[in-house]
Amino acid sequence: MFTVKDYRDALAEGYLLASKCRRCGAVQLPPRPICPKCGSGDLEAFKAPKRGRVAAYTVIHVPPSRFKGEEPYAVAIVELLEGVRVSGRMLDVSEADLRVGLEVEADFIKLGEEPLLCFRPLKHP
Amino acid sequence: MFTVKDYRDALAEGYLLASKCRRCGAVQLPPRPICPKCGSGDLEAFKAPKRGRVAAYTVIHVPPSRFKGEEPYAVAIVELLEGVRVSGRMLDVSEADLRVGLEVEADFIKLGEEPLLCFRPLKHP
Amino acid sequence: MGLQRGVAIIGAGMTRFHHKIHADKTGRDLFVEAALEAMASVDNGIELGDIEALFIGNFSSDSFEHQGHVAALMADWLGLTPRAATRIEAACGSSGAALNIGVMAIASGLYDVVMVGGVEKMRTLTTEEVTDVLAMASDEVYEAAVGFTFPGLYAAMATAHFHRYGSTWEQLCAVSIKNHHNGSLNPKAQFQEEVIDIARRLGERRGMTFRDEMEFLRSPLNPVVAYPLRLFDCCPISDGAAAVIMASEEAARRFTDTPIYVRGIGQASDAMALHDREDLTTIRATRLAAQQAYRMAGLGPEDIDVADVHDCFTIAEVVATEDLGFFPKGEGGKAAEEGRTSLEGDKPINPDGGLKAKGHPVGATGAAMAYEMFKQLRGEADKRQVPDAEVGLIHNVGASGATVVVQIYGR
Amino acid sequence: MGLQRGVAIIGAGMTRFHHKIHADKTGRDLFVEAALEAMASVDNGIELGDIEALFIGNFSSDSFEHQGHVAALMADWLGLTPRAATRIEAACGSSGAALNIGVMAIASGLYDVVMVGGVEKMRTLTTEEVTDVLAMASDEVYEAAVGFTFPGLYAAMATAHFHRYGSTWEQLCAVSIKNHHNGSLNPKAQFQEEVIDIARRLGERRGMTFRDEMEFLRSPLNPVVAYPLRLFDCCPISDGAAAVIMASEEAARRFTDTPIYVRGIGQASDAMALHDREDLTTIRATRLAAQQAYRMAGLGPEDIDVADVHDCFTIAEVVATEDLGFFPKGEGGKAAEEGRTSLEGDKPINPDGGLKAKGHPVGATGAAMAYEMFKQLRGEADKRQVPDAEVGLIHNVGASGATVVVQIYGR
Numbered sequence A, B: 001m002f003t004v005k006d007y008r009d010a011l012a013e014g015y016l017l018a019s020k021c022r023r024c025g026a027v028q029l030p031p032r033p034i035c036p037k038c039g040s041g042d043l044e045a046f047k048a049p050k051r052g053r054v055a056a057y058t059v060i061h062v063p064p065s066r067f068k069g070e071e072p073y074a075v076a077i078v079e080l081l082e083g084v085r086v087s088g089r090m091l092d093v094s095e096a097d098l099r100v101g102l103e104v105e106a107d108f109i110k111l112g113e114e115p116l117l118c119f120r121p122l123k124h125p
Numbered sequence C, D: 001m002g003l004q005r006g007v008a009i010i011g012a013g014m015t016r017f018h019h020k021i022h023a024d025k026t027g028r029d030l031f032v033e034a035a036l037e038a039m040a041s042v043d044n045g046i047e048l049g050d051i052e053a054l055f056i057g058n059f060s061s062d063s064f065e066h067q068g069h070v071a072a073l074m075a076d077w078l079g080l081t082p083r084a085a086t087r088i089e090a091a092c093g094s095s096g097a098a099l100n101i102g103v104m105a106i107a108s109g110l111y112d113v114v115m116v117g118g119v120e121k122m123r124t125l126t127t128e129e130v131t132d133v134l135a136m137a138s139d140e141v142y143e144a145a146v147g148f149t150f151p152g153l154y155a156a157m158a159t160a161h162f163h164r165y166g167s168t169w170e171q172l173c174a175v176s177i178k179n180h181h182n183g184s185l186n187p188k189a190q191f192q193e194e195v196i197d198i199a200r201r202l203g204e205r206r207g208m209t210f211r212d213e214m215e216f217l218r219s220p221l222n223p224v225v226a227y228p229l230r231l232f233d234c235c236p237i238s239d240g241a242a243a244v245i246m247a248s249e250e251a252a253r254r255f256t257d258t259p260i261y262v263r264g265i266g267q268a269s270d271a272m273a274l275h276d277r278e279d280l281t282t283i284r285a286t287r288l289a290a291q292q293a294y295r296m297a298g299l300g301p302e303d304i305d306v307a308d309v310h311d312c313f314t315i316a317e318v319v320a321t322e323d324l325g326f327f328p329k330g331e332g333g334k335a336a337e338e339g340r341t342s343l344e345g346d347k348p349i350n351p352d353g354g355l356k357a358k359g360h361p362v363g364a365t366g367a368a369m370a371y372e373m374f375k376q377l378r379g380e381a382d383k384r385q386v387p388d389a390e391v392g393l394i395h396n397v398g399a400s401g402a403t404v405v406v407q408i409y410g411r
């Protein structure tokens, strides 16, 4: 049974752990103990792709106290696969360039002790 | 309508604010907005007596973090009037002398910024 | 199977919601004030002894007042002990969820009369600390940890809504201006001032003048909180409490000739994390909770004369008016801009000023919505009265939509 | 008016309660584990889609995991969305209160099948910090502020009880020894070791030998927590979750031939502050909640074959067995000493080890008590089975007695 720790351990190691339902094929990111689509507990782990597109975003100007001093900072919801999204911090992008549809790639950094999922705009060669 | 602040202000000034129901005579310490005996909101303030007897007590050896370092310290429930009790810190008494029925007198000190209700054993002349 | 017994509201009260005037009061002081007003509002009078149970919505007195177990505390302070007292928590939907439980408690046959209240004393903390506490209502591990705040989640919804439907920030401003107008008519509202008057007042202090509201709202006096949402897109931080008294239909007649009947109730959940929702521009739990309530009431969106919807942010009101079926999907912003949701419009929304102007002591908001409908449907809403309002709806959301409660009332 | 529909428990599950083995799990992980076990225990099988609503007891995930809004989170993680999910909080009585709401929810006619669970992940904090969090369940302003802790409040009750009835600390030790014995028979218990075996194990490490349990319990290896209560008078800090599935009597028959029927429920409140109670040696809310439950069931204390009572501290079990009417006031300690509450006694109490040995993840405790009665009354309690148990009672207390819930079950 996948736990929160499995996902966080994967983040710390530099990849996005997802699960796929062996019964109905639905994908969960982070991995879950139960498939929310069909209720099956028969799920297999896989590494989610690191590239995706911004589905929604914001720039935080009034931060919670734990991130005080970092403002303004951008956060985005990124779609990695059809219908599979995740939240992450946006780096290396100006407020003007941030938009829905922007192509991004995941990066894995640490904020103090904690792994932090980040995204950066994809640089086309 | 009496509020929590009224009681705390009184503590800071060195007395115990109580209320008495004008309808049924019931006494409330701390003062309350409503008489719990009869539901009346017609209550008058008065200063509760400072002397009473220990009705129950304990000596805290595992403190909450805000009182860490003060342990062991004694806390008592003191009966000031028939059926009217209050909780306070016990000072100037050994664990051996602390007992139900002990005569005590209220004292008002500060713990940092906060007023703290204390009791000391009554010294008979 | 439907509810085994009908339920009605027979009394309602609330404190003014405010960020300053309650500085000297604790949560228990606020709740007692609201509860006493609710009792005083019962036409034929009511005694404490008539109230058989208490349900209290509260989000996090743990964080705000270092006080848990608050339902027992409120019962104690109001003089309701030894009656059963239970706290219900569903983030900003806490007292909405408590209202549903109040209905079930009576319909079950266990109680004839109960009080349902809500309370939140928030102004014990700084704005940053409050932001931190509110973020607990989202998914700590997957959202809050990467930096999402509560305004941030709704801001993200706004960007998705703008992108998909072409709605605009200017449409959101129409919501804010309308709600401030309604608040100016409501003596219980935290802000009782039109946006244009606030613009004039603040401008004078800084030697600035504004041609109209929009110039003010675009100015630095309306700073960005979470892009694209600015200060005037966000509800304030508030202290306050509200309470309603519910009774079985049969018991209700003893207390008043004009009870307000609960016609339908609904509640749904959804993924905690916004990113996990099927559609970022819709709160699915709103659709499902509304469906349940409409079905139970045998009514549809077209039958609703007045509604209090959960406008914690301006975009939330737009999305809610769509998801409740008042306007086609994507046209909520346009409807606001056209004045259709104003007191004079065809679908008056948040006549009390909404969370935006009335204030949002989070745990008290659902109960305060029920208070407003009690006043509106009894024709007691004074300057903010929606004429001939016979059917009212409340819509109370927990966090970014993981909990939604809907209730429909009728005269 | 009584409940409009009968209610039964058709399934129950729980994690083991523990202070260490769940270190790598969060609250949501624990709850899912308990919920899946509850579902697997339903004789004829059950699907997630059969469960129409979720009620979760939780004391303060706010403080322990910086996570509010936990009912929606649990629904999400279990795959129960979009079903209604509501968190109930009444301190250590949280999931007891949730059980009562589950009963009302079904009796109201709104739902046929609901899940009621409880969860608490406490071992994220140090013992001092946990002490701080638990103190929030008492009156912050009038009790916690002067230095009362949660053990301290029960310790004060003990001094009053000793003074008035001549009961003794040695009698409290009998409760602890008995509950550790029962825990040693329960694979879900945190401590599965007799006190004498613990004495031997700890003694060996320090080169000490103990003649019997009492010599060990009087030794420095059993330090004072809050005089007169020592470590072995106190329940431990635990992580864990529990869940039961409830159904209307009619729906229950689809799922099992041996449902456990809810015969009576009760809930009462009292003053938050211990000092404000009428009598410091009695928990009045226990008496009143039990009265309600006995009346609804048409039963009395003499009819109860087995009971789980809230022994957060040894003195609490003594007071509970008196207030529930099992023994005359003041004689609960004597009854424990005489073995009357042991598995072989005439009134077996806490066959699962109680909070003392089974553990006490506070928000999960009421649901775990219902789990135990489900097992006992179905004859599935293995080594700790009370022979021929037909009627069971649970007694779940919030804090020092400001909330008490009682439920009575029958085959």
Ligand SMILES: [Zn+2]
Pocket: A021, A022, A023, A024, A025, A026, A035, A036, A037, A038, A039, A040
């Ligand atoms: Zn599946």
Ligand SMILES: [Zn+2]
Pocket: B021, B022, B023, B024, B025, B026, B035, B036, B037, B038, B039, B040
């Ligand atoms: Zn009186």
